[in-house]
Amino acid sequence: MPQIESSRGSVWRAPGMAPLLAMSALGFAGFALLLPTAPLWARHIGADEGGAGLVNAVLMLATVLVQTTVPWALRTIGWRLVLSAGMLLLGLPSMLLIFTDELWQVLAVSAVRGAGFAALTVCGASAVAHLVPRSHSGRAVGVYGLSIALPQFLLTPTSAWIAESVDFRVVFVLGCLPALAVPFAIALGARIGRAGGEDEPEDAGPGGGRVFLALALPALVLLAITTPGGAVISFAPQLGFGPFAVIIALFALTGVAAFSRFIAGGLADRYGPHRFIPPLLGTGAVGLGLVAWATIAPADSALVLVAGAMLTGIAYGALQNLTLVISFAAVPIRMRNIASTTWNMGFDTGTGLGSLVVGFIAAGTSFAVGFSVTAAFCAVVGALYRLFPVRGDGERRVVDVERLVVLL
Template sequence: MSTSTEPNQPILRVPGVRALVWMSLFGFAGYALLLPTAPLWATRGGADEGGAGLVNAVLMLATVAFQTTVPWALRRLGWRATLVAGVLLLGLPSLAFLLTDQLGWILVASAVRGAGFAVVTVCGATAIAELVDASRRGRAIGVYGLAVAAPQVFLTPSAAWVAEAVDFRVVFVLGTLPALAVPFALALGRRLDDVAGAPVPDSAVAHPGRGRMLLALALPSLVLLAVTTPGGALLTFAPQLGYGALVAMAGLFGLTVAAALSRWLVGGLAARYGPRRFVPPLLALCAAGLVLCGWSLTDSGPGAAGLIAGMTVVGVSYGSLQNLTLVTAFAAVPDRERSVASAVWNIGFDTGTGLGSLVVGFIAAGTSFTVGLLTTAALCVVVALIALVGGSRRTASV
């Protein structure tokens, strides 16, 4: 049962929400700063492109692996202990980069950070559902999404430039920002532990209908995978698309700003009309943006302006569908299983991000980035049709 009791109370005044927002801002600041910088640091230590690519691959692999354990940790250890461990594991390993630029140690530090990132992502999404009642959950997820996206808007496009133009050490020290979120993690954890009661052994928790619940989460997870795959590809390969650093930065800025604003603004529409009707059109919009991006990389295309516009269009779908799929995931499970829904959603998000980098990179190596992006556009169209058929069947059965 959520802790919000006043239906007209502003989201930021709901007890616990401000602590969640500040924890998310600090946590995702560290993530956003090191996402482009840690691989670059590995190349300074002698790693080739494959080794540099392993840095974020290991980060996301560790994240997905540990996300499956977060619901257990919340039941067994409670919110306070789990949240504090998460922000410390995400933030403190950044200091290890000050000591070495050797790939092996960078990968170890990235794996530890992945464990912390797993906690921050799953707990953050679960917490907003625990704190705010279902009727306003779309708006609340929009506010939470803005807190998650804002650091990426301002820090991801500029972090590598700061590292090279100023000093890598500046970025690595700032990468410890998640550790400064401990007071907010304690405040949020205290609020949620008071609501949830004492931690209970996992053996004491019943899991009725787990198969049906996971099946209900399959469609929103597939939709999320479809949109985060091209999103992850563009975030990874924008500097390699042939138009130089300034165009890449402009495209990334357009994508991340559009994602942040749409993730926030779509919450009100989801609360008023429900999330399902928006999913197929947004997937189609994403496919159109990807086609524009791919066309812009050809000799007959609109050039750099088309690439920036296409990335911005993709950002609208990328942000909106993050909100809508999370609302749908929470609606698909009983209240007691919110942490499971959050874990499944986050696994879909991070798997798509990793697949985008891996699959589009592999296709581009054999053909071109245009073919890679058009492949992800085709994936969006297929999943849009699946969502359209699935939504129609659901409506017919009601």
């Protein structure tokens, strides 16, 4: 596949990047609009905190289950059909929420949308590895990260406000935006399909069970930060703060996440990704501790909430980039779709768990306890990552997780 040849080439100009970025932006726009709004709609029609938490948990459960089939689907029916179907399944069901008045109906829509989101996430991340060489992977992941983070930055904080201040139906109609990405999905799929026979030569690398061991620790790191990230996004409108404070906090989280994800790409290419992970997990734990503290007295702690959201956003954005770079570096080229699937399963499992676990903990105790648990999870995973060193292998660096598996 034709890729950037010069070490100084711009990843923005890599063939196929333009449709990838457009498709990803539209797809994640639909995702971001409903991530806080669908649980809020569930509360609006009578569900409790636990029921509201189920909405995004079901979305992510369906996503993770379908993600396991995406590599097979790409081999069987091809990129164009998989991507086009994914965009339609993610976007069009949003309109059905207008007609829902029971929790099970909202959950059913979430499940269908999760199937579409599975195709978008696995194919989008995998396409980055198809379009650029490994030497540019950090920067390419950063650019790809911007295309998915900017819609979340603009829409996640405002969608709940639009729903409550204007009308839920406006958000549900806008949630169909992924369907507009079908032409870009077809163009990207055609690009990858045409160049499929010109791919890089398969390289030697770990195989079989060792590949999955090599992918386990970055997936655990991703799980540790997306669990609280998903919880903050899902429950910020329900924490007892005023609408303005919620919007600013979500802008802080998603905006800082977009910036840190982009910056982390260049740092990963230059210095390697591993050294940044423990301190970033520590930063996330501190931010979540501040969020937990803020929920104890919402009327007097809006600034604490915003500060906690910003610190959480630094870790949330940067660790998404770094763990994806590590995952691609840990496998031979022929298995990059598997690396993308594993990474996305970690991301989406964390987002779903954050909604489910924090929701049910809050229903039984408080949001302060729920966010404190996620902060402790971040800290523990950061400590584990520091305990198990990185093993060098030429330009590729593989995380040594065998000692971790033995320990567990």
